Amino acid sequence: MTVIHKRLWMKSMSFCWLLTTAIGYAQNIDSLFIKKISNDILTNGKAYDNLKVLCKTVGGRLSGSAQMYKAEAWGITTLKAAGADTTYLQACKVPHWVRGGQDKLTAIYTDAKGKPTKKTVDALSLGNAIGTGNTFVQAPVLLINNFDELEKKKAEVKGKIVFYNYPFNPTYIQPFTAYAEAGVYRRTGPSRAAKYGAVAVIVRSMAGGTDNQPHTGATLYDTTVPKIPCAAIGLQDADWIGQWLASGKKLAFNYQSAAHFLPDTIAHNVIGEIKGSTFPKEIITIGGHLDSWDPAEGANDDGAGCVHAIEVLRTLQAIGYQPKRTIRIVLFANEENGLRGATQYAETGKKTDETFYFGLESDAGSFTPRGFSCMANTAQLEKMQVWIPLLKPYGVYHITPGNAGADVEPLYEKFKTPVAELVPDAQRYFDLHHTRADVFENVHKRELAMGAVNMTALIYLIDTYGL
Amino acid sequence: MTVIHKRLWMKSMSFCWLLTTAIGYAQNIDSLFIKKISNDILTNGKAYDNLKVLCKTVGGRLSGSAQMYKAEAWGITTLKAAGADTTYLQACKVPHWVRGGQDKLTAIYTDAKGKPTKKTVDALSLGNAIGTGNTFVQAPVLLINNFDELEKKKAEVKGKIVFYNYPFNPTYIQPFTAYAEAGVYRRTGPSRAAKYGAVAVIVRSMAGGTDNQPHTGATLYDTTVPKIPCAAIGLQDADWIGQWLASGKKLAFNYQSAAHFLPDTIAHNVIGEIKGSTFPKEIITIGGHLDSWDPAEGANDDGAGCVHAIEVLRTLQAIGYQPKRTIRIVLFANEENGLRGATQYAETGKKTDETFYFGLESDAGSFTPRGFSCMANTAQLEKMQVWIPLLKPYGVYHITPGNAGADVEPLYEKFKTPVAELVPDAQRYFDLHHTRADVFENVHKRELAMGAVNMTALIYLIDTYGL
Numbered sequence: 001m002t003v004i005h006k007r008l009w010m011k012s013m014s015f016c017w018l019l020t021t022a023i024g025y026a027q028n029i030d031s032l033f034i035k036k037i038s039n040d041i042l043t044n045g046k047a048y049d050n051l052k053v054l055c056k057t058v059g060g061r062l063s064g065s066a067q068m069y070k071a072e073a074w075g076i077t078t079l080k081a082a083g084a085d086t087t088y089l090q091a092c093k094v095p096h097w098v099r100g101g102q103d104k105l106t107a108i109y110t111d112a113k114g115k116p117t118k119k120t121v122d123a124l125s126l127g128n129a130i131g132t133g134n135t136f137v138q139a140p141v142l143l144i145n146n147f148d149e150l151e152k153k154k155a156e157v158k159g160k161i162v163f164y165n166y167p168f169n170p171t172y173i174q175p176f177t178a179y180a181e182a183g184v185y186r187r188t189g190p191s192r193a194a195k196y197g198a199v200a201v202i203v204r205s206m207a208g209g210t211d212n213q214p215h216t217g218a219t220l221y222d223t224t225v226p227k228i229p230c231a232a233i234g235l236q237d238a239d240w241i242g243q244w245l246a247s248g249k250k251l252a253f254n255y256q257s258a259a260h261f262l263p264d265t266i267a268h269n270v271i272g273e274i275k276g277s278t279f280p281k282e283i284i285t286i287g288g289h290l291d292s293w294d295p296a297e298g299a300n301d302d303g304a305g306c307v308h309a310i311e312v313l314r315t316l317q318a319i320g321y322q323p324k325r326t327i328r329i330v331l332f333a334n335e336e337n338g339l340r341g342a343t344q345y346a347e348t349g350k351k352t353d354e355t356f357y358f359g360l361e362s363d364a365g366s367f368t369p370r371g372f373s374c375m376a377n378t379a380q381l382e383k384m385q386v387w388i389p390l391l392k393p394y395g396v397y398h399i400t401p402g403n404a405g406a407d408v409e410p411l412y413e414k415f416k417t418p419v420a421e422l423v424p425d426a427q428r429y430f431d432l433h434h435t436r437a438d439v440f441e442n443v444h445k446r447e448l449a450m451g452a453v454n455m456t457a458l459i460y461l462i463d464t465y466g467l
Numbered sequence: 468m469t470v471i472h473k474r475l476w477m478k479s480m481s482f483c484w485l486l487t488t489a490i491g492y493a494q495n496i497d498s499l500f501i502k503k504i505s506n507d508i509l510t511n512g513k514a515y516d517n518l519k520v521l522c523k524t525v526g527g528r529l530s531g532s533a534q535m536y537k538a539e540a541w542g543i544t545t546l547k548a549a550g551a552d553t554t555y556l557q558a559c560k561v562p563h564w565v566r567g568g569q570d571k572l573t574a575i576y577t578d579a580k581g582k583p584t585k586k587t588v589d590a591l592s593l594g595n596a597i598g599t600g601n602t603f604v605q606a607p608v609l610l611i612n613n614f615d616e617l618e619k620k621k622a623e624v625k626g627k628i629v630f631y632n633y634p635f636n637p638t639y640i641q642p643f644t645a646y647a648e649a650g651v652y653r654r655t656g657p658s659r660a661a662k663y664g665a666v667a668v669i670v671r672s673m674a675g676g677t678d679n680q681p682h683t684g685a686t687l688y689d690t691t692v693p694k695i696p697c698a699a700i701g702l703q704d705a706d707w708i709g710q711w712l713a714s715g716k717k718l719a720f721n722y723q724s725a726a727h728f729l730p731d732t733i734a735h736n737v738i739g740e741i742k743g744s745t746f747p748k749e750i751i752t753i754g755g756h757l758d759s760w761d762p763a764e765g766a767n768d769d770g771a772g773c774v775h776a777i778e779v780l781r782t783l784q785a786i787g788y789q790p791k792r793t794i795r796i797v798l799f800a801n802e803e804n805g806l807r808g809a810t811q812y813a814e815t816g817k818k819t820d821e822t823f824y825f826g827l828e829s830d831a832g833s834f835t836p837r838g839f840s841c842m843a844n845t846a847q848l849e850k851m852q853v854w855i856p857l858l859k860p861y862g863v864y865h866i867t868p869g870n871a872g873a874d875v876e877p878l879y880e881k882f883k884t885p886v887a888e889l890v891p892d893a894q895r896y897f898d899l900h901h902t903r904a905d906v907f908e909n910v911h912k913r914e915l916a917m918g919a920v921n922m923t924a925l926i927y928l929i930d931t932y933g934l
Contacts, residue, residue, distance in 0.1 A: 038638065038640065039638045042637045042638050043637055043638060048677075170509045170510055170913075171505065171506045171509050171510060173505065173860060173861060173862070173917075175913075208913070209912075210912055368835065368892045368894055370862075393640060394640060395640070395837075395892075397864040397865075398864075425835045425862075425892065427835055427911060427913045427914045427917065428911055428914070431911075444894060444895055444898075445676075445677055446637075446642075446675070446894045447894045447895070450640070450894065
């Protein structure tokens with residue numbers, strides 16, 4: 001594209017601006033205020049630099065790990081630097097699962113020329129899984145494409161390693177829909193196979209990309225059946241192994257994993273506030289989760305959410321906005337494998353004379369923002385939707401009912417507090433989610449900043465006009 | 468983000484679907500048809516594979532280069548495979564500029580310790596620029612931050628190398644707005660400096676990213692002043708050199724470039740059609756440009772646009788849609804440094820008994836789609852805007868007046884044909900534009916596919932309902 005032919009872009013942008021400002025009364029003031037927010041973030045924003053420090057000096061920070069504590073210290077320091085008038089830690093008990101070393105998965109089969117073959121397959125134990133202790137598990141592999149097939153073949157399962165090869169449905173426009181559908185194989189698949197006597201489970205990764213990254217993530221054992229080791233493999237390996245088995249050929253897996261639980265330990269929600277000037281007891285909670293899976297830096301899941309939340313506070317302070325209500329940033333502990341930080345916050349985060357007024361989370365990545373997804377009553381939702389024209393110039397086109405972020409949803413469930421989540425474009429999210437590729441380099445500076453612009457704008461509107 | 472808390476995504480999606488289908492009459496049929504388009508592209512789409520072949524077996528394909536001819540052959544083959552009933556080449560004369568080898572730029576200065584220093588600076592000659600022949604140009608550097616400053620300092624320019632350090636404005640939400648503003652320094656800056664006696668020009672790259680990639684792109688000499696060599700440097704180098712000079716320190720550049728023009732040569736618009744069943748003389752033109760700059764593979768600029776256009780044809784054929792009007796895919800020649808393919812097409816592409824009914828281009832990258840930008844009259848624009856609810860589930864939220872793609876705009880200018888361009892999210896575009904990083908690996912398969920979905924849907928609606 002040449003520059004000459006871009007002359008109309010500014011015209012097009014002016015058109016959007018006119019549309020926005022034509023709506024009336026206070027919206028002109030609000031448009032200008034939101035532009036001020038945007039200018040500050042795009043010029044002086046700290047989200048990207050803060051994320052770099054978190055990713056590169058702390059790294060992966062699974063609950064109970066040494067990095068978790070380092071991340072908590074980073075959180076306090078960064079919240080203070082952003083301008084919080086109060087910072088503190090809120091303790092909660094968290095599980096302490098460790099991978100214990102490199103997972104080792106070997107495929108054992110007779111190749112097309114009749115030669116016995118062993119091939120290393122890149123695998124990551126699922127989170128919260130048991131390992132194989134000081135030994136290994138080795139058994140023939142049974143291909144199971146879905147749970148219906150598991151039920152049909154239940155007599156064949158005993159003594160086998162079940163390989164669930166359930167793919168992301170590519171026709172869903174929203175990859176989160178595919179994740180919601182396929183994720184159940186990671187979460188409940190191991191115990192469902194164990195019920196019929198499987199000795200281990202390997203799952204196709206919850207992803208729809210073009211690479212071979214294995215994706216970890218929590219599994220959830222049914223305590224009424226034996227716990228069995230379980231791991232994820234990448235899509236390319238899942239494809240060839242799936243085709244191999246589907247053609248009637250035999251294959252065995254040898255799997256070794258040192259995964260195990262240590263005793264529960266103490267983690268903290270990391271909290272920073274600006275006290276409200278008019279309604280200091282009405283708490284607007286804004287958060288991301290500080291913990292991440294261990295294979296990488298948790299840059300998108302959910303370092304981005306943490307620096308988004310901190311950026312809201314920094315920006316309001318930097319432009320001299322005095323909030324009416326208390327703005328409370330919470331970097332939640334243990335979202336990935338227990339949700340204990342969020343549970344603790346909803347149970348004890350509110351003093352008896354405080355109200356949880358609103359909750360906002362960013363936990364869907366650092367990508368270009370598209371909208372907000374909410375749990376709220378109709379009146380609250382409609383009030384927020386009136387603001388869409390103010391957010392459109394910054395890329396947010398919809399505010400719709402739906403998921404609102406695992407860490408703030410308990411506020412809705414327990415107190416009917418309206419809660420929302422930033423919805424970034426999701427096409428790239430499941431290339432990185434819970435993989436070794438979730439690193440700082442896979443975050444785009446301006447896309448990250450645009451998320452913070454829209455979050456800060458929404459918080460400004462809610463604080464100013466109420467819900 | 469855990470899977471457990473994504474259960475509401477599907478609910479949220481159902482809500483969008485209801486919104487879409489509640490509008491009435493034929494829109495339910497259209498929704499289902501567009502879903503069919505989407506399913507085919509997301510399941511059987513060839514855009515990504517086609518782009519891989521173009522990028523990896525042809526590569527960069529500047530007008531007049533051997534790769535340009537290879538790309539034309541690729542275009543015919545790929546259009547035939549996609550199901551075109553007719554394919555042909557339309558000849559046009561194109562400029563044949565060559566870089567002639569690696570640009571060499573050295574900064575010469577006395578370092579902080581008083582030591583004479585030479586430092587290589589990564590540079591790319593601007594396109595269409597003259598080189599330095601068999602010699603080099605060496606001169607003190609004059610920092611010019613903008614054209615106002617050039618006018619103030621015009622007496623100092625003679626014999627100098629002017630360094631334009633005009634930055635992308637980070638506060639513009641749309642990077643194309645920043646490009647429209649900064650691009651003039653690349654396009655007219657060299658001649659404006661030459662007018663006052665500059666011997667060469669170095670420009671800060673037209674970009675707002677975090678890396679040091681130099682960005683090439685066409686310059687446009689004013690024929691009334693001497694032509695001088697000119698090149699772009701990356702943002703990190705521009706920053707340190709700008710700061711160095713702004714602090715009053717001296718610096719000279721030595722620049723060597725073998726850039727030159729060879730005689731004009733013959734290139735071709737590559738065309739493939741499906742003949743319309745009802746109005747075969749009404750031509751719907753869909754295109755991208757086949758040429759690219761030389762440093763990389765032109766994956767985003769504009770290989771993506773070529774495979775988008777071809778995918779529209781492939782999809783309509785694959786799902787058995789018989790267009791009423793003739794669908795004509797045009798892979799335009801020479802957009803980057805002459806626009807001769809588009810000019811030729813508008814002048815001679817229409818037989819006397821044909822009408823250019825509509826034109827659609829993709830030349831703004833492979834990223835997640837956001838909207839369409841149009842040149843059309845009010846009635847046509849409003850008609851298209853009625854279809855927005857049909858496109859929303861696929862990410863297109865706006866159809867607005869604005870730029871419509873350099874290659875189809877002549878159809879509007881000459882014949883008042885309504886024309887439009889796909890608007891992908893642009894935050895990442897100027898990280899890659901005209902750099903060595905514009906390679907296949909920087910294209911996301913599903914984002915590319917979603918562009919094709921929306922383009923095909925729009926063409927289906929225009930063909931079915933007219934404009």
